[in-house]
Amino acid sequence: EDQVTQSPEALRLQEGESSSLNCSYTVSGLRGLFWYRQDPGKGPEFLFTLYSAGEEKEKERLKATLTKKESFLHITAPKPEDSATYLCAVQEGSSNTGKLIFGQGTTLQVKP
């Protein structure tokens, strides 16, 4: 069964304290791995898509990396406005139906 596990569930950082969020997945062939940011009461906001092991993508203070079994979202020198829940999702290889399997998310709080 396809599965996505994110850790930690919650993370508190001081402003400027870099860290990484983990997303482990089991899927029968990976079509794509997605990272989203979700603020309370809002919809998921697209951040990155990764397709193959070794791929990396960056956006401002965020950098996403992918291996054959997991993905990391690295946050460098975070600011309070980076506080949100970060969601990881995978799309199975044979699926072209937009069916994403989401993890439970990591809730990040950055204190000034």
Place this chain on the structure above:
Amino acid sequence: NAGVMQNPRHLVRRRGQEARLRCSPMKGHSHVYWYRQLPEEGLKFMVYLQKENIIDESGMPKERFSAEFPKEGPSILRIQQVVRGDSAAYFCASSRGDTIYFGEGSWLTVV
């Protein structure tokens, strides 16, 4: 360029009533998806539609739930005879290519 538009944002229904949630995809997108986020749970896929066609409804509950995406107008997620367990956030998404963009959600509360 407007994003995925959902309405209503908040909806309160009594048990046994019907709920209708509407979704207009991003301009140029012809693929629409509905996801549900139950309290304290992750997002779960419900259904994938293209204009006038249901492509994948493997995540839809067998009873009371239906979805459509007509040739003209928004996509509709319809929940008949709502029960308290239907209280959740319902997200619509659309895509052109591999990137899937989500709307702000419709929060359904069943009292």
